[in-house]
Amino acid sequence: MTGRHRKLLLSLAVLAFWLGLWFVASKLVGQELLLPSPLQVFRRFLQLCGTQTFWHTVGTSILRVLTGILSATLLGVLLAVLTESSALLKALLSPVMALVKSTPVASFIILALIWLGRGILPAFISGLMVLPVVWASVSAGIAAQDPQLLEMARVYAFSRSRVFRRITLPTVLPYFRSALSSALGLGWKAGIAAEVLTVPQPSIGKMIFESKLYLETTDLFAWTLAVILLSLVIERVLLKLVRRIGGKGGAADA
Amino acid sequence: MLELNDVSVRFGEKTVLSGCSLSVAAGERIALMGPSGCGKTTLLRVALSLQLPSSGTVRTSSKRNAAVFQEPRLLPWRTAAENVNAVLSDSPGTLPEAVRWLERLELREAADLYPAELSGGMQQRVSIARALCCSPDLLVLDEPFKGLDTALHDRVLALVNAALPADTAVLLATHSEEEAKALGCRILRWSEGCFV
Incomplete structure (x- = not known):
């Protein structure tokens, strides 16, 4: 038996x-209302x-939440590029990102409900959870560039695009x-939580929300199962996509 | 080609180079010799514009520089051939030329290997192939043959000497007078913060 099979x-x-x-x-509880069986x-x-x-x-939930996640990913990458090229910008933005990261998601949902309304809120909340994570990681990646390789690139006059x-x-x-x-997991869960509170x-x-309201515990579990499975599928698909875009490139692959 | 005028480099309180002047013409080969830490590498970095002098001026007319650093400085996510090709072009079309350079440095079998799969000496030879393949105006060599065994050292040295275009200026930092002579270098020795 191979290691993979094991x-x-x-x-x-x-x-x-x-x-x-x-x-x-x-079986011990014996009531579907409290704990349905698998x-x-x-x-x-x-x-x-x-x-x-x-x-x-x-489909609608995926579209809503992914819009937030992908927008925040793009914004996070852009902000990381900017903050890694300007110490002042980094000093300005770092506390904001730390604040976003440590504030409970429920506080943001309620605040955003007042400021933004229901329609855009799940996408906004998903994005808000994703933004500091992407920003921090991409910033760390940019900072981790080997200065010796960058010097080599300067000596051989690599263009910006080649670098x-x-x-x-x-x-x-x-x-x-x-x-x-x-x-992805963070954004997906936060987006669904925002939907529960705003019921779009x-x-x-x-x-x-309705399963809870009408005490349909089995439905609640079934929808939760859907959320978990979708989270896994979305994560796999997107990561595969990123891997394909990156090809073999990547320090971790070397 | 390269002119350093009254160049000094200080790192905090420490003065590494003091009032150093040096002129290198096209095709001229110069070896810098001196004890470890005397400023050979710093002078090479100044010549490559990687280090700004604290005072003095640097003028260069070199359009294409190349360097073999003390460390190979290879892209870890690229094969040996791709590393050499990286300075030739953006196209895989020049890959055969990169492989030919690796062959000249006895590295044909390593062309498709990644730097992590090569020994230190092999990595250094890839770095030498990369520097030679682009026919530079100025070639800077910072103890480039360190880590090569004696027989290979002599072969690589002879190869570098033969492969260097006549109009390429060379600045070599070394501890070995034989190396300097084998490359036909004029030797400048360290003396009180400068090379004379």
Whole structure:
């Protein structure tokens, strides 16, 4: 058995253990309203997957949250480039990013609800969670460029674009990938949380809110399962995309 | 080609070069010799405009510089051939030329390997190939043959000597008089903060 097979088998065993524990706990509780069993949740999840409303709801939420995440990613990269080329800008922006990072997401949701209204809020909140993570990582990547390689590039009169492609991009890409990996989950969860509080139509957040309101615990679990699975799929797809863009470039690959 | 006039370099309280003047004509080969830490590397960095002098002036008419540093300074995410090609062009079309240079430095088998897969001496030879392939006006060599075993050292030295275009000016920092002579360099020795 190869190492990969062993790893897969272990993962499946761990999953089976926790599902088993969940199943036993639900049997002990004995009330679907308090704790539905995994089978009930999966059955409901599959039922939801068979409806057009589910895909429309999921699609709209993904679009909403991804808009926020991608905008913030672009802004984070741009700000990192600017702050790494100006100490003053960095000094000005660092406390703002630290503040954004340490303020509870609920405070931002309520403030943004007052300032911005419901429509744009989930995208804004997702972006707000992603921005400091991307900014900090890309800044660290830019700062990590090897000064000896930059000197070599100066001696051989590399153009700006050649320095960017040959030195900056391969150095920053691993930082960017790791930022995206942690920021995606963060942004996705914050976006759904914002939807729960603002209940835009249609949205996963609204479905979760209504499941709670009407005590449909199985639905609540099924929608939560959808959020988790979507988080995994989105993360994989986007990271694969970044890897494809970066090719073999990247200090971590060397 | 290169003219340093009354150049001094200070790092805080420490004066590394003091009132140094040096003139290098096209095709001229000069070796700087002196004890470790006397300022050979600093002078080379001034010549390459990597270090601003604290006082004095530097004038250069060199349009294309090349350098072999004490460290190979290779792009870790590029193969040996790609590292050499990086100074030739942006196109893979010049890759065969880069490989030919590696062959001349007995590195054909290393062309597709990444720097981390090469020994220190092999990395240094890639760095030499990179410096030679672009036919520079000014070639700066900072103890370039360190880390090569004796037989290879002599072969590489002879190769560098043969491959250097006649109009390329050379500034070599070395501890070895034989190296300087083998490259046909005029030797300047360190004396009281300068090379004379």
